[in-house]
Amino acid sequence: MIKIYTDKVILITGASSGIGRELALLLAKEKARLILAARNRETLEAVRSACLAHTPHCEVLVMDVTNETQVNEGAQQAIRFFGKIDVLVNNAGVTQRSKLIDTPVSAVRQLMEVNFFGPVMLTKALLPHFREQQSGQIIVISSMAGLMGYPWRSGYNAAKHALQGYFETLQTEQPIPRLYTTLICPGRIHTPITYAAITASGEPYGKMDPGQAKGIPVAVCAQRILKAMHTRKKLVLIAREERILLWFKRFFPVLFYLIARKGN
Numbered sequence: 001m002i003k004i005y006t007d008k009v010i011l012i013t014g015a016s017s018g019i020g021r022e023l024a025l026l027l028a029k030e031k032a033r034l035i036l037a038a039r040n041r042e043t044l045e046a047v048r049s050a051c052l053a054h055t056p057h058c059e060v061l062v063m064d065v066t067n068e069t070q071v072n073e074g075a076q077q078a079i080r081f082f083g084k085i086d087v088l089v090n091n092a093g094v095t096q097r098s099k100l101i102d103t104p105v106s107a108v109r110q111l112m113e114v115n116f117f118g119p120v121m122l123t124k125a126l127l128p129h130f131r132e133q134q135s136g137q138i139i140v141i142s143s144m145a146g147l148m149g150y151p152w153r154s155g156y157n158a159a160k161h162a163l164q165g166y167f168e169t170l171q172t173e174q175p176i177p178r179l180y181t182t183l184i185c186p187g188r189i190h191t192p193i194t195y196a197a198i199t200a201s202g203e204p205y206g207k208m209d210p211g212q213a214k215g216i217p218v219a220v221c222a223q224r225i226l227k228a229m230h231t232r233k234k235l236v237l238i239a240r241e242e243r244i245l246l247w248f249k250r251f252f253p254v255l256f257y258l259i260a261r262k263g264n
């Protein structure tokens with residue numbers, strides 16, 4: 001792949017772990033100028049050190065994507081680091097492990113805040129900047145859960161479906177001619193995501209799902225995201241069995257509900 005991100009300024013949320021961390025390392029190898037965002041400074045600093053082995057430019061931005069003030073100030077701080085933003089990667093997210101019937105509305109709201117309103121607020125905060133420079137690229141890490149409902153993830157599925165609707169609208173309205181928006185839908189990827197998953201009790205799930213452990217290696221996922229960024233595709237699925245399930249949903253819905261019900 002030709003390195004098109006050399007010197008480009010890229011803001012990645014959720015860059016302290018999993019997919020965000022891996023993508024940051026790949027972009028560091030392209031010598032991009034990186035801004036790594038998440039809530040935990042210590043883990044961000046560790047990723048920053050790893051990135052600095054490849055690129056001379058890497059900054060840390062401590063920001064909770066559910067806090068509107070922090071997001072608005074964080075967006076302005078991000079622009080100040082290098083004088084511009086070329087690419088925004090909306091990646092920060094939290095999943096869920098609880099049956100719909102047991103899940104309080106407050107937990108659903110929390111899932112919507114992180115997975116939906118976070119990307120919406122940050123995108124809204126940066127769109128004027130993209131308009132001013134008449135260009136930009138937005139990558140949205142959605143999920144196969146944004147295309148179909150799985151058990152144990154009611155609020156997560158809802159938030160990711162909302163992301164699909166919101167950013168597909170941005171793609172159709174296309175308010176800035178050279179603004180490229182890509183929706184990425186991963187299936188299960190082997191990351192620590194289930195440890196912090198929201199449960200009915202409010203306690204984090206605290207362990208790795210066996211299904212998650214058998215997921216696509218995170219390095220493979222990050223490579224596919226980088227390729228999608230290069231090709232500026234509108235929608236990219238990074239999945240194995242979830243693709244078949246989606247196909248069933250479209251063409252054999254009876255089978256879809258039978259199979260999906262058994263998943264967790």
Ligand SMILES: NC(=O)c1ccc[n+]([C@@H]2O[C@H](COP(=O)([O-])OP(=O)(O)OC[C@H]3O[C@@H](n4cnc5c(N)ncnc54)[C@H](OP(=O)(O)O)[C@@H]3O)[C@@H](O)[C@H]2O)c1
Nearest residue numbers: 014016017018019038039040064065092093188189191193
């Ligand atoms: N792993 C999968 O199977 C999978 C599949 C489909 C889609 N995805 C999506 O991929 C994205 C990354 O997931 P991952 O698997 O890499 O998970 P992960 O390893 O748990 O990483 C999640 C990242 O989000 C950050 N984060 C969480 N809540 C935040 C908040 N309120 N404000 C700011 N940052 C926050 C975390 O850092 P802090 O805790 O320090 O804030 C961390 O850096 C998510 O959007 C997820 O929904 C993952």
